[in-house]
Amino acid sequence: MIRSMYSGIGGMKNFQTKLDVIGNNIANVNTFGFKKGRTTFKDLVSQQLAGASNPTDNRGGTNPRQIGLGGTLASVDTIHTQGSLQTTGRALDLGISGDGFFIVNDGNLSYYTRAGNFYLDREGTLVTADGLKVQGYLPDPVSGQIDPNRFGDLKVEAGNVIPPQATTDVSLKGNLNANLPVGATPPEYVYVQYKVTDSLGGQHDLRMQFERTGAGAWNYTAERFDKEIVPPGSPWVPLTTPATGTLNFDSNGALITTGFPIPATNMVLSTAELGTSTNQVNADPVTIPLSVNMFQGLTQFEGSNTADVDQINGNSEGFLESFNISQTGEINGIYTNGEVRILGQMAMATFNNTGGLTKSGDNLFQVSNNSGVPNIGFAGQGRGVIAGSSLEMSNVDLSEEFTEMIVAQRGFQANTRIITTSDEILQELVNLKR
Template sequence: MIRSMYSGIGGMKNFQTKLDVIGNNIANVNTFGFKKGRTTFKDLVSQQLSGASNPTDNRGGTNPRQIGLGGTLATVDTVHTQGSLQTTGRALDLGISGDGFFIVNNGNLSYYTRAGNFYLDRQGTLVTADGLKVQGYRPDPVTGDVDYNDFGDLQIQAGNVIPPEATTAASFNGNLNSEATNGAEVIVRYNVIDSLGSVHEIQVTFQKTPANNSWTYSINAPGMANVTQPAGALGIQFNENGAVTNPLDPTNITVQPGNGANPINFTLDLSMVTQFAGSNTADLAEINGNSEGFLESFNISQTGEINGVFTNGEVRVLGQIATAIFNNPGGLTKSGDNLYQVSNNSGIPNVGVAGEARGVIAGSTLEMSNVDLSEEFTEMIVAQRGFQANTRIITTSDEILQELVNLKR
């Protein structure tokens, strides 16, 4: 009877712990990125009254006789199942669909979180609600591409400016009509940018020659001083299948803007132009160079790239948000404020970008808590009844002890 009383006490403690965990789950039912907890129990050591015996020729074996001494807490798990994603329409709200955590930094200490409600501070640094800095890969200042060796704070600075870049390459595609009469002209006009960001018109005139599958072309820049191009007649030669055979290499062109800017040196690639019967569709395919632009807006892709849209139509990568995965995410230590820390049993973080064996980032969404209220209330009833049953064990054992005491009378 004394054993049963202590078993009841242990059971009451266990179910009280279970109610504590359930209460915390319900309190965080609307906490972004929250992962619910779960309690599991195990039995304590059993008192051995007699051991098992071997069978003999005359008798069979017997089983051990043991009396359990109650139960105890086995684990308090963090259940890292996916929470539902809620659309917010806010550009800096991010949710992870799949495995992974955002990495945030407080000085030299890194934390991990699933809550993606981020903000910008006065310096344009991407931060959490508590000011921890979101970590990721920054762009190379020369090429503009993401530098995966440059890991640190990410910034989205209002009024960010990209300077003008002069045109250095242009290419054409489309068709020149093989049935055009001799002397027929096709004129294509397009714009190039000088080193000061000014726009200048370039005119390319194609002219059919009497020779089979042959055209000439000339390049002019109306309103500018002069155009320097290769000496001699410029021509395009096609084969019997309508593909260019000459020039296969781009033509070097130099234009003098006449406005104090550097000469515009660019190449003109005509190797993709065709000559088939039909209409004349030759036109500009690609051209580089841009005028001055100011950051107008930004968006974040599924892989975490922060793409800035500038007023000149250019789209530049401003950085890429990093994510981390763990061998055992259940081993992470909760630090409060929706944050986790590495523990001895979580494993080291595997840091990279979303989409590479990691979950993808959903822009303008937030991950809701994975707490299911119907499940929690059901577990609450189970815990309540279990607690009541263990109190009944204690009261019943007490009544029996009282009967034993009364025997003395």
């Protein structure tokens, strides 16, 4: 009799806990990155009335006789299923499609979150709504490429400036027409025109002239554009330090690189050539190696002339104009000079046991004894990818929650009936004394 009353009390407590979890889920139905909870139960120890017996030659075995003493809470799980992604159109809103967490830091501890509504503080640091700093990988100050060994706060500083960088490398690609007449007149030469940058950020026009001199043989000459020459003279003149040479192609149209003959080792645009007689500059000379790397992209086939610039380095001064964030978390800064530089790359963390993370409020999770250590790396490498201008919504399903609420409510009512029924029977026992 008394056992049933305590079973009813235990059941009421269990369903009250279930209602608490359901209420929290419903309250966070619109919380970005929220992961719903789930309550499970288990039965308590059972009172042994009789144990099981072994079968004998004359009598079969018997099963144990036990009376259960109610149920108790087994677990409150965090369900880390994917929430739907909602497009916001805001550059600093980031959702995760797949596994993984953003890493944020308050200076002492690291936290993990799926809520990607980030902001910039006055110093340009990427932060959460509560000011925790988003963590990621930083670029190498020399190469500009992401350095996996440099980890820290990510920044997008307004007005960030990249200084001028002189051109030091040019490579060409395309075809030189094998049908071009030998000893052609200048209008039939092949020209590749490009701009180079000096150490002060000034832009200068250069071109490479190609003249076919024989079967598989071409002479090249580097020329510069002289602004002071007016018609009828040509404004294109050879460099003061001659930069000429010969290219040879085999019968298959490929450049012969063995023993590559280059009379001049560098193409040099001197300081005097960088300015004019009325506007001199003090920039360093522009020096570009005339090596096989510059010409190895060229071919000689029959057909049209398609020779052009493949790659060229160097840039003028530029100011940060805008930025965007890629699927792998790269923060790409776009500058006024047309350059695109990587400002940083967001780090992502995964865990062996995601369900073992501890909720710490503010959409944050912390490592626990059973979550495992964070596996930190780039998005897309066994981790989810980042959806730009989107936010992950809560994974709470209202229809499911309301159904579970009805079940919990009826379960609570049924357990109250156990208590009232047990009380009525106890009342009958007391009335026997009358």
